[in-house]
Amino acid sequence: MSFKLSRITGVILVLLLGASGLFLLKDQSQPAARQSDRYLVTDSAGRQVEIPRRPQRVVVLNASNLELFYAAGGTAVGRPSTEALPAEVKAAVQSVPAVGVAPNPNIEQIIALNPDLILGVNMPFHHQLLPLLDKAGIPVLLQSVDNYQNILDTLRFYGDLSGQPDKAAKRIAAIESRYEQLISAGKNRPAPKVVMVWGSPESFHMATDSSFNGDLVKRLGAVNVAGQYNLSNAQLGYVPLNMEFIAKENPDMIFLIALSPDPKVSAKLKQDLTGHPAWSGLKAVQDNQVHMLPQHLFVVNPGTQVGEAMSILAGFLYPEVAEK
Structure with missing residues (x-):
C-alpha cells in the first residue's frame, strides 16, 4: 500500500513540477513579448533608435513627414505650424495641437504631449533637440525624403508603423503608375x-x-x-x-x-x-x-x-x- 502511495505521490510531484515548469516558461516569455513591441531602426542621420512597433502618440515636426504619415494611415498628437499641406491632410490635422514651425519647434509643448515617438528631419535644427528629448526618454527619428525613391520607402515604413501596410501599398502603387506614364512619355x-x-x-x-x-x-x-x-x-x-x-x-x-x-x-x-x-x-x-x-x-x-x-x-x- 505504501508503495502504491509513493508511486502516486511521485506522479503528482512530476505533474506539479511540469505545471510549475509551464508557469515558468510562460513568465519567461512575457519579457520577450514586451521586447517585440519595440525594435531598432536606423534613421536618415545614421542613428540607431529603439522605437515602438505601433506608436500611439506620434508628434511630427515637419510638413513632408506629416503628409506621408497620414497617407500611410497614421495619426499624430502634435504637428508643425504650417500651411504647406494637401487639403485632405490639412482638414485631418485641424484639431491636432501645433508645436511650432519646423525649424524652431517648442520643446516644452512637445514633451507635454507625452509622445512615444517623434518624427523630425535630418537637419541641424532638429539635431539640437536630441539631448533634451533623449533625457526625457522620447525616441526621435530624423527622417529625410531627398528623392523620389525615398517617398516610396518612407510610405512603406510609415504603413508598418501605423499597422496599415495595405493603405501605404495602395498609395505607392498609384504614385508608381503615374511615374511610369510620365517616364515612358519622355523616352527617346x-x-x-x-x-x-x-x-x-x-x-x-x-x-x-x-x-x-x-x-x-x-x-x-x-x-x-x-x-x-x-x-x-x-x-x-x-x-x-x-x-x-x-x-x-x-x-x-x-x-x-x-x-x-x-x-x-x-x-x-x-x-x-x-x-x-x-x-x-x-x-x-x-x-x-x-x-x-x-x-x-x-x-x-x-x-x-x-x-x-x-x-x-x-x-x-x-x-x-x-x-x-
Missing part, C-alpha cells in the same frame, strides 16, 4: 539642358542632382547643368548660384522656385535673374523658357503629390507630350 526625346534656381531675391542657389527637384528632372530625362558644377561634393542638394557658369552652359530652360508664397517675391525673383546682364543673352531667356514652379510642390518635397510635381515639369520639358 531630345534631353533639354535645364537649371533650377531656388531661393529669394537676397539669396540664390542651384539645385544639384542630389536635391529632390534635381532628382525629378534627371528622372524625366533632362540634363541638369548644375549637376556638373559641384562634383567635388556631390552630397550637397543646393549650391550657390554662379551666374557666369550658367551663362557658359547656356541652358534651354530655367526653372525658378521662390521660397516665399508672395507673388510679388516670385515676380521680383524672375525679373532680377532674367534682367541680369550675364543672362540677357541666354537661350532660355531669349526663347521665353523661364518658368516659375509652384511653391507648395517644389520648396519642400511634395510627398504623395510627386506625380503632380512631375507632371508640371514634364509639361514644360515636353510640351507636345503634355498636349496629348
Whole structure:
C-alpha cells in the first residue's frame, strides 16, 4: 500500500513540477513579448533608435513627414505650424495641437504631449533637440525624403508603423503608375539642358542632382547643368548660384522656385535673374523658357503629390507630350 502511495505521490510531484515548469516558461516569455513591441531602426542621420512597433502618440515636426504619415494611415498628437499641406491632410490635422514651425519647434509643448515617438528631419535644427528629448526618454527619428525613391520607402515604413501596410501599398502603387506614364512619355526625346534656381531675391542657389527637384528632372530625362558644377561634393542638394557658369552652359530652360508664397517675391525673383546682364543673352531667356514652379510642390518635397510635381515639369520639358 505504501508503495502504491509513493508511486502516486511521485506522479503528482512530476505533474506539479511540469505545471510549475509551464508557469515558468510562460513568465519567461512575457519579457520577450514586451521586447517585440519595440525594435531598432536606423534613421536618415545614421542613428540607431529603439522605437515602438505601433506608436500611439506620434508628434511630427515637419510638413513632408506629416503628409506621408497620414497617407500611410497614421495619426499624430502634435504637428508643425504650417500651411504647406494637401487639403485632405490639412482638414485631418485641424484639431491636432501645433508645436511650432519646423525649424524652431517648442520643446516644452512637445514633451507635454507625452509622445512615444517623434518624427523630425535630418537637419541641424532638429539635431539640437536630441539631448533634451533623449533625457526625457522620447525616441526621435530624423527622417529625410531627398528623392523620389525615398517617398516610396518612407510610405512603406510609415504603413508598418501605423499597422496599415495595405493603405501605404495602395498609395505607392498609384504614385508608381503615374511615374511610369510620365517616364515612358519622355523616352527617346531630345534631353533639354535645364537649371533650377531656388531661393529669394537676397539669396540664390542651384539645385544639384542630389536635391529632390534635381532628382525629378534627371528622372524625366533632362540634363541638369548644375549637376556638373559641384562634383567635388556631390552630397550637397543646393549650391550657390554662379551666374557666369550658367551663362557658359547656356541652358534651354530655367526653372525658378521662390521660397516665399508672395507673388510679388516670385515676380521680383524672375525679373532680377532674367534682367541680369550675364543672362540677357541666354537661350532660355531669349526663347521665353523661364518658368516659375509652384511653391507648395517644389520648396519642400511634395510627398504623395510627386506625380503632380512631375507632371508640371514634364509639361514644360515636353510640351507636345503634355498636349496629348
